[in-house]
Each structure stands twice: as structure tokens, then as C-alpha cells.
Amino acid sequence: MRALIAAATGLALALALVLTVSALGPPSGRTSPEPLLTTVPARP
Template sequence: MRALVAAAIGLAAALAVVFALAAMGSPSGSTSPKPLLTTVPGHP
């Protein structure tokens, strides 16, 4: 019985965290207009 109560408390806590993060929304930001500069190794 204690395991069931512990599981219910854990589930409630996890849902509270998920709902809190959803309420805050996604962070406002934008992507960089410059492309990432990468180098390709030369073939031997």
C-alpha cells in the first residue's frame, strides 16, 4: 500500500513539474542568420 501511495505522489510531482514548465512557455529566441562554418577533413 505504501508503494502505491509513493507512486501516486511521484506521479503527481512529475505532472506538476510538466505543467509548470508548460505554463512558462518556450523561451523567446531566434536562430542565427549566419550559417555554421564547418570544415571537411581532406581525403588522404
């Protein structure tokens, strides 16, 4: 019975965290205008 209570509590906390994060919305940061510079390895 304790395990069931612990699982229900964990599920409720996880759901509360998801709802809190979704209520806050996306962060107000900006992306860099420059693309990431990556190199492709030469063919062997």
C-alpha cells in the same frame, strides 16, 4: 501500500512539473542565423 503512495506522489509531482513548464511557455532565446557547418565523410 507504501509503494502505491510513492508512485502516486511521483506521478503528481511529474504532472505538476509538466504543467509548470508548459505554463511558462517557450524560452525567449533566438536561433543563430548561420547554419551548422558539418562535413560529410568521403566515400570509401
